[in-house]
Structures are given as C-alpha cells and as structure tokens.
Amino acid sequence: xxxxxxxxxxxxxxxxxxxxxxxxxxxxxxxxxxxxxxxxxxxxxxxxxxxxxxxxxxxxxxxxxxxxxxxxxxxxxxxxxxxxxxxxxxxxxxxxxxxxxxxxxxxxxxxxx
Amino acid sequence: xxxxxxxxxxxxxxxxxxxxxxxxxxxxxxxxxxxxxxxxxxxxxxxxxxxxxxxxxxxxxxxxxxxxxxxxxxxxxxxxxxxxxxxxxxxxxxxxxxxxxxxxxxxxxxxxxx
Numbered sequence: 001x002x003x004x005x006x007x008x009x010x011x012x013x014x015x016x017x018x019x020x021x022x023x024x025x026x027x028x029x030x031x032x033x034x035x036x037x038x039x040x041x042x043x044x045x046x047x048x049x050x051x052x053x054x055x056x057x058x059x060x061x062x063x064x065x066x067x068x069x070x071x072x073x074x075x076x077x078x079x080x081x082x083x084x085x086x087x088x089x090x091x092x093x094x095x096x097x098x099x100x101x102x103x104x105x106x107x108x109x110x111x112x113x
Numbered sequence: 114x115x116x117x118x119x120x121x122x123x124x125x126x127x128x129x130x131x132x133x134x135x136x137x138x139x140x141x142x143x144x145x146x147x148x149x150x151x152x153x154x155x156x157x158x159x160x161x162x163x164x165x166x167x168x169x170x171x172x173x174x175x176x177x178x179x180x181x182x183x184x185x186x187x188x189x190x191x192x193x194x195x196x197x198x199x200x201x202x203x204x205x206x207x208x209x210x211x212x213x214x215x216x217x218x219x220x221x222x223x224x225x226x227x
Contacts, residue, residue: 009153032212043218044218049213100161
C-alpha cells in the first residue's frame, strides 16, 4: 500500500523566511512523488515531481524538494517566503502503474508580512 | 488547449435530487480521474478511466455515484439521491498513461446539498 503523511497541518512563516513543508511516504516499491499547490477555490497545480534522475528536484516559484530514501521523505522547501506563497500544499505518491495518486491531508501555509 | 475544464463550477441542490458534473480533459491525455475533496482534507480518489474504459471504480463512495466516459473524451460524474454528506469539491484530472506522469487538475465543481 502506498500513502503519504504530511506533518503539520498549518505552518506560518514570516515573509522572507525559509519555508519547510514535510512529507513522508510509505511505499513498498520506489515511489513516484509529487508536490501540488492549491489556492482557495481552485484546482491543484503541480509544483514539482521526483523523477529518480536526481534527488534534489527544482520546481516552479522557487520551490524545491529533496528525496531521501533513508528517511522516506520528500520535504518541500523554499529559501525565502513570499506573500503569494500562502496556499494549501499537498504531497502525493502514485503507484508504479500511475493509475492512482494518493494525497496527503495537506499543509496550509500562512505568510506573515 | 486550455487545460482541464469542469462544469459547473458551483452547484447547489436539494437533498434527494440527482446531479451531474462534466469534465473535459486535456485532449492528448488518455487517462481521466475523479477525486472528491472535503474541507481540510486532501483529494480522495474515486475512479479513473483509460480512454473509454473505467479501470477502477471500487473507490466510488456508494452505488449512488457513477461515472462515464463514453467516447474517451469528456467524462460525467453523476450522484443520485444526493445527501448532505455529498457536499464537497469534486475534482477532475487527466494525464498520459504510464508511471511518473503528473495529473493536471481542473478547478473543480463545488457541490452544496441543502
């Protein structure tokens, strides 16, 4: 069975501070991992995905994530938070066949001016 | 192609009525997914199609839920005899087939059952 756990349902950071959103996965096989962002009343937009080509993955809007197999983690980071980063962030894992995406419960990011 | 589109964006219905939502995927994509999202939760998988074939439907929440993709293009999700607990955001997504292909999501249909 595959699943993801997002620690911290709410994270607040000051504008300009480091953003760290945590995601741990559970998978019996090498996973396919994704981070999505959702703005209010909108669908989900892909931030980045792990392709196994590199453990450090760069995405849009200055976000990046590092795949750590030993820790079964895929945490999302951004060096300097911007007000426009305030949104809900979801980590997801897909099966090897890619026929389902399993989402975490999400982390709501608040950026304090 | 403007992405995945869903219609309507909002639907308010009375308990017991039937509702149908439409999803138009990205035209090149052969996979189409339906998810439900309730407040404060991540999207919950309901069903998916590869072309016109519905390959997984065991996660549909009850027999009141059904989905179709008759010609392998657009899809509809129907909820019969709606209940207040059906109130949620219903998300559609599409992708290419194969592993490690990301899903592209529509903006969702927000259903409110009163």
